[in-house]
Amino acid sequence: MTAPIKILITRRWPAQVEAQLQQNYQVTLNKTDQPLTKEQLKSALQHYDAICPTVCDSLPAEIFNISEIRCKILGNFGVGYNHIDLQAAKAAGITVTNTPDVLTESTADIAMTLLLMSARRGAEGDRLVRAGEWTGWCPTHMMSSDVTGATLGIIGFGRIGQAMARKAHFGFQMPIIYHHPRQINNQLTEITQAYYCETLAELMQKSDFVSLHCPGGIKTRHLINAETLSWMKSTAHLINTARGDVVDSQALIQHLRLNKIAGAGLDVYENEPNLNRQFLTLHNVTLLPHLGSATIATRTAMGLKVLDNLADFFAGKMPKNRVI
Ligand code: DGY
Numbered sequence: 001m002t003a004p005i006k007i008l009i010t011r012r013w014p015a016q017v018e019a020q021l022q023q024n025y026q027v028t029l030n031k032t033d034q035p036l037t038k039e040q041l042k043s044a045l046q047h048y049d050a051i052c053p054t055v056c057d058s059l060p061a062e063i064f065n066i067s068e069i070r071c072k073i074l075g076n077f078g079v080g081y082n083h084i085d086l087q088a089a090k091a092a093g094i095t096v097t098n099t100p101d102v103l104t105e106s107t108a109d110i111a112m113t114l115l116l117m118s119a120r121r122g123a124e125g126d127r128l129v130r131a132g133e134w135t136g137w138c139p140t141h142m143m144s145s146d147v148t149g150a151t152l153g154i155i156g157f158g159r160i161g162q163a164m165a166r167k168a169h170f171g172f173q174m175p176i177i178y179h180h181p182r183q184i185n186n187q188l189t190e191i192t193q194a195y196y197c198e199t200l201a202e203l204m205q206k207s208d209f210v211s212l213h214c215p216g217g218i219k220t221r222h223l224i225n226a227e228t229l230s231w232m233k234s235t236a237h238l239i240n241t242a243r244g245d246v247v248d249s250q251a252l253i254q255h256l257r258l259n260k261i262a263g264a265g266l267d268v269y270e271n272e273p274n275l276n277r278q279f280l281t282l283h284n285v286t287l288l289p290h291l292g293s294a295t296i297a298t299r300t301a302m303g304l305k306v307l308d309n310l311a312d313f314f315a316g317k318m319p320k321n322r323v324i
Pocket of ligand 1: 078079
């Protein structure tokens with residue numbers, strides 16, 4: 001008789017997916033839904049065949065620096081994997097998979113939500129009404145920036161960046177410009193006539209809205225900093241649904257405080273969920289709690305994708321979404 005495959009799910013998942021997992025494996029669920037500590041993650045590596053982490057589980061190199069690792073696969077629930085040290089996982093003989101595609105549209109929807117909210121001062125207006133401070137319609141009250149026809153600059157023109165381009169261009173007639181490691185030539189760039197900015201400076205200078213869709217990690221850490229922010233128009237908005245550490249928070253706070261840019265819409269932060277408290281004092285920033293993929297359908301599809309990857313792996317096949 002072969003031993004059952006032991007799997008650890010580090011956070012609560014949609015009920016349908018948890019139920020399906022339990023049919024196929026010996027599963028430990030995290031009923032408290034509290035993020036695991038480093039020690040718990042190390043112990044899990046020694047006691048489970050598979051661990052299914054999320055963006056909240058930091059797995060740096062030191063975590064893998066232990067003896068008797070049993071874990072063979074990290075089935076990440078999420079497309080981004082900058083919270084996992086891939087080289088260390090590989091050296092420990094662990095496969096890593098992720099969940100691309102299924103969250104593309106919902107994440108781009110949140111970027112568009114933030115763009116609209118930041119441009120039209122949506123969160124600020126909501127706060128004003130709730131505080132009972134609205135004194136009535138007035139021709140100069142809370143005037144804001146137009147979205148339709150404004151230029152959208154996209155940094156990182158992968159799946160989510162391109163979905164954002166589609167929504168903005170076809171929904172709001174926005175001219176699209178983008179910055180990416182290489183020029184992209186496909187049907188979308190042809191139909192939208194998306195313009196490739198070889199340099200970040202060109203994109204920052206030309207955009208009315210800058211939306212970040214690049215991966216997190218060492219290569220993009222603080223790509224948006226005091227210098228690159230200074231290239232933006234004073235009327236422009238920055239939207240971040242990628243990863244918090246792509247933006248130097250302190251530099252952004254300074255730019256917003258001095259009205260050097262018009263606004264920002266953020267879904268992700270450095271050191272989540274302990275974001276820099278100074279953001280809370282600014283009227284011109286819209287803050288969401290990392291909701292990019294948070295629709296019922298998307299989160300369920302993400303879980304089912306992890307299941308597919310695990311099924312392939314334990315059947316001896318190459319998982320479709322293998323990262324390493
Ligand atoms: C991802 O998939 O990387 C998201 O940020 C988590 O929802």
